[in-house]
Amino acid sequence: xxxxxxxxxxxxxxxxxxxDAPLILVVxxxxxxxxxxxxxxxxxxxRAATAANGEEALAQAFSLGPSLIVMxxxxxxxxxxxxxxxxxxxxxxxxxxxVAVTGHAFTGSxxxxxxxxxxxxxxxxxxxxxxxSEIRRVLGGGRRKSKG
Amino acid sequence: xxxxxxxTPPRRASSLDDGRARLRAFPRSxxxxxxxxxxxxxxxxxxxxxxxxxxxxxxxxxEYAGAEQVVCLGLDLxxxxxxxxxxxxxxxxxxxxxxxxxxxxxxxxVTALFGRRPVVFDGKREAGLxxxxxxxVPLYGLDRHEDVPVGLLVLAPMRxxxxxxxxxxxxxxxxxLHRWRKLQSLLDSERRLRRERILLDAVPDPILLTDTEGxxxxxxxxxxVLFAAAEHESEGRRRAVALNNMLFSSALAQLGVEExxxxxxxxxxxxxxxxxxxxxxxxxxxxxxxxxxxxxxxILRNVTDxxxxxxxxxxQYRKLRIAEVAARAERDRLDLVIDSVADPILVTDPAGSIxxxxxxxxxxxxxxxxxxxxxxxxxxxxDAHFSSFVSNVFFAGDAQRRHGGVGLIDPDTGANLPxxxxxxxxxxxxxEVSAVVTILHDRTEEFxxxxxxxxxxxxxxxxxxxxxxxxxxxxxxxxxxERQRLELERASAAKSQFLANMSHEFRTPxxxxxxxxxxxxxxVFGDLIPEQKSHLQRVETNAQHLMAIINDILDISRIxxxxxxxxxxxxxxxxxxxxxxxxxxxLFARAKLEVKTDLExxxxxxxxxxxxxxxxxxxxxxxxxxxTPKGSVxxxxxxxxxxxSVAVIxxxxxxxxxxxxxIFDDFQQADNSPAREYGGVGLGLAICRRxxxxxxxxxxxxxxxxxxxxxxxxxxxxxxxR
Numbered sequence: 001x002x003x004x005x006x007x008x009x010x011x012x013x014x015x016x017x018x019x020d021a022p023l024i025l026v027v028x029x030x031x032x033x034x035x036x037x038x039x040x041x042x043x044x045x046x047r048a049a050t051a052a053n054g055e056e057a058l059a060q061a062f063s064l065g066p067s068l069i070v071m072x073x074x075x076x077x078x079x080x081x082x083x084x085x086x087x088x089x090x091x092x093x094x095x096x097x098x099v100a101v102t103g104h105a106f107t108g109s110x111x112x113x114x115x116x117x118x119x120x121x122x123x124x125x126x127x128x129x130x131x132x133s134e135i136r137r138v139l140g141g142g143r144r145k146s147k148g
Numbered sequence: 149x150x151x152x153x154x155x156t157p158p159r160r161a162s163s164l165d166d167g168r169a170r171l172r173a174f175p176r177s178x179x180x181x182x183x184x185x186x187x188x189x190x191x192x193x194x195x196x197x198x199x200x201x202x203x204x205x206x207x208x209x210x211e212y213a214g215a216e217q218v219v220c221l222g223l224d225l226x227x228x229x230x231x232x233x234x235x236x237x238x239x240x241x242x243x244x245x246x247x248x249x250x251x252x253x254x255x256x257x258v259t260a261l262f263g264r265r266p267v268v269f270d271g272k273r274e275a276g277l278x279x280x281x282x283x284x285v286p287l288y289g290l291d292r293h294e295d296v297p298v299g300l301l302v303l304a305p306m307r308x309x310x311x312x313x314x315x316x317x318x319x320x321x322x323x324x325l326h327r328w329r330k331l332q333s334l335l336d337s338e339r340r341l342r343r344e345r346i347l348l349d350a351v352p353d354p355i356l357l358t359d360t361e362g363x364x365x366x367x368x369x370x371x372x373v374l375f376a377a378a379e380h381e382s383e384g385r386r387r388a389v390a391l392n393n394m395l396f397s398s399a400l401a402q403l404g405v406e407e408x409x410x411x412x413x414x415x416x417x418x419x420x421x422x423x424x425x426x427x428x429x430x431x432x433x434x435x436x437x438x439x440x441x442x443x444x445x446x447i448l449r450n451v452t453d454x455x456x457x458x459x460x461x462x463x464q465y466r467k468l469r470i471a472e473v474a475a476r477a478e479r480d481r482l483d484l485v486i487d488s489v490a491d492p493i494l495v496t497d498p499a500g501s502i503x504x505x506x507x508x509x510x511x512x513x514x515x516x517x518x519x520x521x522x523x524x525x526x527x528x529x530x531d532a533h534f535s536s537f538v539s540n541v542f543f544a545g546d547a548q549r550r551h552g553g554v555g556l557i558d559p560d561t562g563a564n565l566p567x568x569x570x571x572x573x574x575x576x577x578x579x580e581v582s583a584v585v586t587i588l589h590d591r592t593e594e595f596x597x598x599x600x601x602x603x604x605x606x607x608x609x610x611x612x613x614x615x616x617x618x619x620x621x622x623x624x625x626x627x628x629x630e631r632q633r634l635e636l637e638r639a640s641a642a643k644s645q646f647l648a649n650m651s652h653e654f655r656t657p658x659x660x661x662x663x664x665x666x667x668x669x670x671x672v673f674g675d676l677i678p679e680q681k682s683h684l685q686r687v688e689t690n691a692q693h694l695m696a697i698i699n700d701i702l703d704i705s706r707i708x709x710x711x712x713x714x715x716x717x718x719x720x721x722x723x724x725x726x727x728x729x730x731x732x733x734x735l736f737a738r739a740k741l742e743v744k745t746d747l748e749x750x751x752x753x754x755x756x757x758x759x760x761x762x763x764x765x766x767x768x769x770x771x772x773x774x775x776t777p778k779g780s781v782x783x784x785x786x787x788x789x790x791x792x793s794v795a796v797i798x799x800x801x802x803x804x805x806x807x808x809x810x811i812f813d814d815f816q817q818a819d820n821s822p823a824r825e826y827g828g829v830g831l832g833l834a835i836c837r838r839x840x841x842x843x844x845x846x847x848x849x850x851x852x853x854x855x856x857x858x859x860x861x862x863x864x865x866x867x868x869x870r
Contacts, residue, residue: 124659
């Protein structure tokens with residue numbers, strides 16, 4: 001388990017990108033993965049924000065209103081399923097698509113993710129390019145990546 | 149006086165007129181005598197011939213002719229005896245008591261009877277009936293110009309006047325008595341005829357007298373019923389009679405006319421009264437009569453009833469025979485049944501005697517030939533015991549059956565035979581006990597079994613006690629095992645959880661490694677020189693290898709943790725193979741291997757767990773690609789009865805016999821170097837085998853080093869629901 005305190009940037013603000021680029025909130029307790037996905041999303045033309053746990057994810061979602069949330073389901077404390085359920089219950093965030101990402105062998109079933117309200121599902125290992133493909137699929141797929 | 153003195157002219161006339169004429173011939177001087185004679189004649193006309201006439205004559209002789217003693221003797225021609233009819237001057241008892249046999253020719257009275265002339269008994273020869281001074285005048289009647297003696301008048305005293313009168317009376321009386329005798333004989337024959345008629349009619353059989361032509365001369369009443377009908381009788385009856393006459397004549401004609409009795413024969417006639425058939429036995433006798441000529445006497449005996457009775461008797465006899473045969477068969481069957489029963493069976497009569505027994509009973513109750521004294525004694529003892537039991541049955545009152553024990557002895561060995569006896573009474577129609585049937589059942593074996601059973605029971609109880617102890621021990625051990633099992637399960641679950649966690653922990657950093665590598669290769673962080681690219685390629689390959697290992701471990705731990713339940717469904721194997729080949733096509737292309745299929749046509753759909761079967765086949769295919777440097781990989785499928793075999797055949801490096809034995813074990817590869825060379829940690833086949841087991845299937849390998857390998861999965865057409 002990684003505690004949020006160990007991460008360098010627990011709640012990073014959106015990085016510079018096209019102001020009209022979709023904002024993707026990446027929730028993952030493992031900092032390297034979180035940063036890697038955020039880095040590749042920006043490379044792919046999205047704006048990216050990150051959260052290291054469930055509470056942060058909820059706070060970021062409410063304050064930033066991202067276009068899509070990439071949710072690691074196995075989170076310390078408030079886990080991904082619960083965070084998703086709360087997001088989907090809140091009128092401010094319920095329309096935001098959630099793509100679940102799980103690396104856990106036994107508990108991360110696609111069914112449980114769908115049940116919690118997730119719109120997409122990806123299992124680890126997941127290459128950054130594959131994640132972007134899934135995000136584009138969920139968002140409607142029409143958008144081409146643009147150099148930010 | 150000499151006999152000549154009383155001689156009278158021979159008399160012929162016997163009629164009254166003759167008498168009168170003779171009276172007239174007497175001299176006038178004797179008028180009173182003539183009147184007296186006339187009176188007698190008149191008297192005789194009025195009285196019956198016979199005794200009355202004789203008495204009148206005797207009276208007259210005494211009264212008018214001066215006779216002192218008179219005896220009138222009558223001759224009975226049949227008896228040939230002279231006996232008194234009327235007497236005077238002598239007691240009737242004294243006059244010839246018992247009569248006189250006329251065969252005694254020398255007797256003076258007999259001589260006088262046949263002498264035709266008056267005879268004087270002068271005492272010189274014999275006294276006669278009335279002593280000396282008596283005389284006798286024979287009495288004759290005239291019949292067909294022949295004088296027949298009818299009696300004798302004996303008178304006394306001997307006087308010429310009396311002789312004269314006596315002769316006159318004798319003529320008169322002789323004639324009268326002759327008529328009387330004739331009348332008597334006529335009456336006699338009439339009586340005889342009547343009696344014969346009665347006799348004839350009394351005979352129950354019809355009797356007929358016919359001439360030889362069959363014309364009826366005489367018939368008794370029975371015969372008349374059959375053969376005679378009067379005019380006034382009914383038409384039917386007359387016809388029947390005519391028919392009977394015809395039948396009878398015909399029978400008689402066939403008989404022939406031979407004297408003497410003939411053979412008996414049957415004659416069928418009709419009863420004129422009711423028209424029924426009557427069967428007679430006909431007996432004929434032809435006899436000759438001087439006056440009638442040849443006549444036939446026929447006697448008919450009604451044998452209708454006899455015949456009917458005979459037939460009935462025959463029928464009865466026949467039925468009796470059938471019944472007897474049936475009874476005998478029944479009896480034989482019964483004997484067979486009784487003899488086939490292994491238990492002794494005895495039938496006893498009310499006297500207590502055994503009337504029937506089967507062979508097993510005979511062994512106990514009959515002294516065999518040449519038996520020893522001991523055997524004889526044992527049989528006697530058996531008999532006594534049995535008799536005692538049976539007599540109790542007879543006196544047991546209303547109970548129909550009686551159960552009991554009888555202790556018998558084997559006559560040969562002397563062994564005790566405890567017998568169970570069941571007796572049943574056989575009741576006659578009147579409810580009396582007519583017999584008792586007893587069945588004996590040897591209980592020796594039963595007792596022995598009982599004893600063995602007791603022993604067995606004891607042994608069983610001991611065993612049970614031991615089992616009980618053992619069970620307690622077992623329970624204790626089971627509890628221990630259960631505790632251990634739970635501990636093991638907990639440990640296993642912990643291990644699986646650990647492995648799952650570990651794989652997650654492995655994956656998370658590996659995800660970052662692979663992600664950053666991928667980004668570097670894509671040039672996210674700027675262009676790379678070729679050497680850097682090449683090194684990054686190595687990083688990627690090793691990361692993928694590591695990921696494969698982690699996935700395999702994860703699969704094994706999933707299976708062992710029971711996280712992979714079987715979900716059977718119905719699907720087409722052909723479609724599954726096509727789907728698989730499409731998925732691995734890029735791998736074949738990269739390895740430059742030819743891929744072939746050899747699927748039997750019309751393979752039926754199967755019922756199995758599709759994802760698991762797919763995983764097995766995918767593993768086998770990737771395995772084949774991995775270990776086949778060049779050539780081809782073939783997927784073949786065949787049906788064999790209730791099973792289907794799917795084979796993955798490659799032209800690869802093959803597996804040695806030694807390695808074939810352990811190739812399916814966990815973490816095994818043929819040897820270390822290929823593993824290093826071809827990648828993988830050797831968990832693929834172990835997973836395949838585990839999955840195959842879950843699908844009730846068998847995974848087998850045939851291979852020779854350098855000649856390729858054939859992995860064959862044999863799975864049932866249907867697997868059961870789990």
